[in-house]
Amino acid sequence: MAEEAEGSFSDGDEMSLNVLKNIKEALANLNPQEVRDHVDRPVRLLLYADDEAGYRQMQQFFAPAALSEAKRQEVEGVLLRGANFTGLRETYDLAIYLGKSKQRLNGKPEGFTFDAEHPEHTINEILKRKPELAIPLARHILPFRQPVVDRIIKKISKENALFALATAIPDVIPLLSLPWAVAEFASDTAILTANQIRMAFFLAAASDRPIGYKEQRGEIGSLVLGAFGWRAIARELVGKIPFGGGLVPKAAVAYAATRVVGLSLDRYYRIGHGYSQRERQLVYEQALSRGKTIAGSIMNGLRRSTS
Numbered sequence: 001m002a003e004e005a006e007g008s009f010s011d012g013d014e015m016s017l018n019v020l021k022n023i024k025e026a027l028a029n030l031n032p033q034e035v036r037d038h039v040d041r042p043v044r045l046l047l048y049a050d051d052e053a054g055y056r057q058m059q060q061f062f063a064p065a066a067l068s069e070a071k072r073q074e075v076e077g078v079l080l081r082g083a084n085f086t087g088l089r090e091t092y093d094l095a096i097y098l099g100k101s102k103q104r105l106n107g108k109p110e111g112f113t114f115d116a117e118h119p120e121h122t123i124n125e126i127l128k129r130k131p132e133l134a135i136p137l138a139r140h141i142l143p144f145r146q147p148v149v150d151r152i153i154k155k156i157s158k159e160n161a162l163f164a165l166a167t168a169i170p171d172v173i174p175l176l177s178l179p180w181a182v183a184e185f186a187s188d189t190a191i192l193t194a195n196q197i198r199m200a201f202f203l204a205a206a207s208d209r210p211i212g213y214k215e216q217r218g219e220i221g222s223l224v225l226g227a228f229g230w231r232a233i234a235r236e237l238v239g240k241i242p243f244g245g246g247l248v249p250k251a252a253v254a255y256a257a258t259r260v261v262g263l264s265l266d267r268y269y270r271i272g273h274g275y276s277q278r279e280r281q282l283v284y285e286q287a288l289s290r291g292k293t294i295a296g297s298i299m300n301g302l303r304r305s306t307s
Helices: 002-027 032-039 052-062 069-076 119-129 131-140 142-166 170-175 188-206 217-237 247-271 277-306
Strands: 045-048 079-081 094-098 112-114
Touching: 032 131, 032 188, 045 052, 052 079, 052 094, 052 142, 112 119, 119 131, 119 142, 131 142, 131 188, 142 188, 142 247, 142 277, 188 217, 188 247, 217 247, 247 277
Parallel strands: 045 079, 045 094, 094 112
Antiparallel strands: none
């Protein structure tokens, strides 16, 4: 019995080492410097209004009173009055108009209308039409932050749900757009964890926090350790069985685990600490229920596309 126990421990230990090795290999294609370069680029928004009161209204929304003095000075270099702007067309990112100013300023750059009663509509429209600016805008301008964070968590969670299906349904692989070669899987756990670490980089960037393996070593260490827990849950729920039977739970676990990670990181970056164990369990249960719905929707779509 002692020999069997020792052998069992050795097998488990070897499996854990293999998973860690696979995570390291997956991370070789994940460079936080690319995220830094993307978010550190200068961002300029041109604000157009009919009068001084209009300018103040937009500035108070995009630079709320809660900002620190240092952050406010930074934002002043981002928000520019369009009427005073004399730079070249290529040196600004967005033009935002209040009231009738857009109609009155013939020949001015095409842009977005500021909805004073529902400014969140303006935020959503900008993010919809300019997704490449999402993280830089979130990093520099507070009202963009939470909508961008929510989008990041939703996107990466769905990517991981789709990947969980891809490991059992090879035809799904071309639908993925992860920043590594998914044709040769290291392991489910490695790729899913690497994508969570990628999400951690994005969330730190959007939250105006330091980005990188060293800078986020605490968060990344927790992600690697946590991977073994949800990996065990997924293995208990499913195996590679006939199409659709056990794949929805597998994808739902991947979605839920990733969503909990994202929400916990968001909370940590906002207020300095993540969820308690009880809170984490409640969030996981909610995410798992939502993950089952999303995974089922993906599966139904795959059935239609293959029928």
